Amino acid sequence: MTKAELRKEWEARVATFVASGQSTTAWCAAHNLKPHQLRYWLRKLNPKGTPTATPSQWVSLELNDISPNEDRNGLVVRVGQAVIEVQSGFNPELLKEVVQTLTEL
Template identity: 45%
Template sequence: MTHTERRQQWKARIEAYRASDLSAKEFCKQHNISEKQLYYWLRKESPKEQTDNTVQWLPVSLSGQEDTSGCDFLTVKVGPVVIEVRQGFNEKLLLDVVKVLSTLC
């Protein structure tokens, strides 16, 4: 079996597992495969499914309980990068920087 054929076989198995509503142990028992193999391929295939280079903005709201009066900056983390955002920042510049970092991280 070629590498491509094996990958396609496991992709089909993963789809069947996710659609099955079975535990990993029960699915593996029914399909005569080891749990170790299933978890290996789940980890191996998952990052590829999530490589969607789109930026998603999430709403942020403060509960009002934090005292932000002494804080003059906001820390933003994008992957391993940390950005300090201070009052009066350029919104377009921050958006552009985050978009670039999101594609690189």
């Protein structure tokens, strides 16, 4: 395969990836590719540093009043379908790693 053919093939793959809205890990698993290959071509085909992913979107958050009997020391974090209950004294680094892992799924 020539360099031009390889580049054209990866341009098509990158376009498909961007349009999918999936994470790098999920998309690569579905297409039998290694994530580092996709990241390499994302950088190579986008040298200006222009973001290739869709911009972040804000979501509305509804806050409910907490009754005096409820525990105010904890919180609930939702990432996709996963729900994490965080109590006071939690390990922030562990929470960060868990949220990053869930985001990539």
